[in-house]
Amino acid sequence: MLSDIAFNELDQLPALSPATPKLIELANNTMADPKELLSIVKTDPVLTGKILALINSAYFSLPERIYSLNRAIILLGINTIKNIALSTSLVNALGTKEQNIYFRHADLWKHMLAVGITSKLIAKKSNVDKNEIEHYFIAGLLHDIGDILMIKYYPEEFHQLTVDAKEKSTSITELCHKKYQTTPNILGAKASKLWKLPDVLCEVVEFSRNPTKDCSNLTKTVHISDKICRKHEIGFTCDHSDVNITDSDFEFLNLKAVEFSSIKELIEVEMEKASIFIE
Amino acid sequence: MLMKVWGNRGSISVPGKDTVRYGGNTSCYEVRSSNGELLILDAGTGIRNLGNSLMGQGSIKATLLFSHTHYDHVIGYPFFTPFYIPGNEFNLYGPVHYEKSFEKVMYDLLDYSFFPVRMDEFGSKLIFHDLKEETIDIGSFKIETMYSNHPVTTLAYKITTDDKTIIYTGDFEQWSNYLAGDPKASEEEIEEIDIIVEEQLNRWIQFFKDTDLVIHDAQYTPEEYGQFKGWGHTSMSTAIDTCIKANVKKVLLSHHDPNRTDNQLDELNIRWQEYIASKDTGLQVEFSVEEQSYQL
Numbered sequence: 379m380l381s382d383i384a385f386n387e388l389d390q391l392p393a394l395s396p397a398t399p400k401l402i403e404l405a406n407n408t409m410a411d412p413k414e415l416l417s418i419v420k421t422d423p424v425l426t427g428k429i430l431a432l433i434n435s436a437y438f439s440l441p442e443r444i445y446s447l448n449r450a451i452i453l454l455g456i457n458t459i460k461n462i463a464l465s466t467s468l469v470n471a472l473g474t475k476e477q478n479i480y481f482r483h484a485d486l487w488k489h490m491l492a493v494g495i496t497s498k499l500i501a502k503k504s505n506v507d508k509n510e511i512e513h514y515f516i517a518g519l520l521h522d523i524g525d526i527l528m529i530k531y532y533p534e535e536f537h538q539l540t541v542d543a544k545e546k547s548t549s550i551t552e553l554c555h556k557k558y559q560t561t562p563n564i565l566g567a568k569a570s571k572l573w574k575l576p577d578v579l580c581e582v583v584e585f586s587r588n589p590t591k592d593c594s595n596l597t598k599t600v601h602i603s604d605k606i607c608r609k610h611e612i613g614f615t616c617d618h619s620d621v622n623i624t625d626s627d628f629e630f631l632n633l634k635a636v637e638f639s640s641i642k643e644l645i646e647v648e649m650e651k652a653s654i655f656i657e
Numbered sequence: 658m659l660m661k662v663w664g665n666r667g668s669i670s671v672p673g674k675d676t677v678r679y680g681g682n683t684s685c686y687e688v689r690s691s692n693g694e695l696l697i698l699d700a701g702t703g704i705r706n707l708g709n710s711l712m713g714q715g716s717i718k719a720t721l722l723f724s725h726t727h728y729d730h731v732i733g734y735p736f737f738t739p740f741y742i743p744g745n746e747f748n749l750y751g752p753v754h755y756e757k758s759f760e761k762v763m764y765d766l767l768d769y770s771f772f773p774v775r776m777d778e779f780g781s782k783l784i785f786h787d788l789k790e791e792t793i794d795i796g797s798f799k800i801e802t803m804y805s806n807h808p809v810t811t812l813a814y815k816i817t818t819d820d821k822t823i824i825y826t827g828d829f830e831q832w833s834n835y836l837a838g839d840p841k842a843s844e845e846e847i848e849e850i851d852i853i854v855e856e857q858l859n860r861w862i863q864f865f866k867d868t869d870l871v872i873h874d875a876q877y878t879p880e881e882y883g884q885f886k887g888w889g890h891t892s893m894s895t896a897i898d899t900c901i902k903a904n905v906k907k908v909l910l911s912h913h914d915p916n917r918t919d920n921q922l923d924e925l926n927i928r929w930q931e932y933i934a935s936k937d938t939g940l941q942v943e944f945s946v947e948e949q950s951y952q953l
Contacts, residue, residue: 437789438804439790448853452832452853452857455806458810509848511849
């Protein structure tokens with residue numbers, strides 16, 4: 379059963395960023411500028427998830443849930459972050475070449491990063507409180523953490539689902555639910571809860587593909603960001619359903635679709651900045 | 658309450674002619690309540706002399722509070738003679754590390770490749786406790802902890818008994834914005850971190866508020882601090898300014914740099930007395946001296 383995944387084995391998830399070799403180099407170099415290391419950490423969904431899981435864990439027993447990566451970095455200290463980055467980077471990569479998933483790492487990372495960047499751009503446009511803008515980035519970065527779990531624990535099933543979804547121009551969510559009575563989002567949310575990620579992030583992971591009207595603006599923003607990135611084919615996505623973006627998508631923010639007509643260029647500029655360490 | 662300094666040196670013990678007055682042993686402090694209950698803060702090399710001073714007084718029951726587990730704060734622990742005496746009982750509290758429990762870290766320190774005696778061979782009873790940010794009561798002592806800022810999980814301790822309060826910072830470096838001045842960082846991110854750092858500093862000052870005695874890491878002069886930023890220690894001026902803001906009565910500047918000589922500490926003492934005199938404050942500033950006692 380897909381639901382039997384050993385979610386608590388967060389340690390077994392590898393870093394996703396294609397800049398992982400650079401990360402290892404920086405973590406091993408005592409003279410390296412920690413800012414460079416942190417800039418890679420911040421663009422990796424698995425590392426971000428692990429750091430947030432650690433700061434929200436029983437080890438620290440902090441009174442409030444933390445979902446700011448910068449707050450986690452300040453509290454844990456750069457040395458601890460460095461150790462987590464190094465140990466995560468050394469975990470074997472996901473999947474195998476034969477399953478053709480190995481080559482999609484960079485694309486999956488690109489998609490999750492792009493959704494993080496897009497969510498942040500939309501948050502800025504909709505005048506979200508300055509102190510919360512980075513949370514939008516983190517939520518977008520983590521939204522497909524369920525896909526990473528699927529690739530790690532069920533590579534063959536996941537691969538087949540993505541092939542089928544592409545053939546039928548549909549979403550993997552629907553196919554997965556029909557076949558296994560669960561979805562990557564449900565698995566991701568289950569894991570996020572177990573890792574004690576803040577509730578708002580768990581909601582994003584569970585509902586970003588199909589938000590309900592009761593979902594937070596954060597989840598709805600990540601949802602529309604995901605659609606924008608799919609429309610512009612930025613990175614890998616296992617959702618191949620039609621993408622049609624209209625004004626109704628932005629209604630909850632009192633914005634119009636036309637206000638985002640040049641967002642692709644803005645995303646590309648930010649993606650370029652985040653990719654400087656990729657060799 | 659009584660506090661006695663048994664070790665105040667940072668990083669490594671430095672016996673010799675240049676450290677004979679202020680002391681060369683690494684971190685260890687004794688705290689006694691008026692009814693004789695014993696707390697020991699850290700187990701640097703200073704704990705050996707403390708242990709010897711306790712011998713011949715009958716069975717010993719004491720609590721050891723560890724700020725963190727870097728060598729200079731734990732290395733004296735297997736040389737604490739009372740550990741070897743059957744009938745003695747010790748509760749040891751320290752910060753949990755995300756990879757290992759406090760007990761496991763201390764156990765590994767006695768691996769046979771480091772030391773010939775295993776923890777199981779200590780004759781006394783040792784009970785280990787993982788500590789987080791919390792408040793606990795130990796006898797008549799109220800112990801409050803706060804996560805400090807150092808390259809490993811570190812706790813600062815606030816100890817209250819007999820209506821008096823002592824704070825021991827352990828090793829500590831002021832929180833700062835690691836993206837400040839980075840042209841590649843976004844304005845929002847720099848602002849976000851500024852707010853987080855400010856919150857942490859305010860919590861720190863609140864933790865210190867109206868304390869009678871603070872034993873503060875002050876390894877560097879302000880001039881030296883720039884080249885050691887990120888090493889996890891504070892400049893003397895930062896330690897003093899924090900205590901002024903928090904209305905502390907007395908601060909003992911401690912965790913002396915291993916290269917600092919007695920004569921240099923004398924000169925620095927003059928500098929900081931002049932500094933304090935120029936401020937509108939009742940704070941007393943001293944450099945800690947090994948084997949000196951403070952009655953509160």
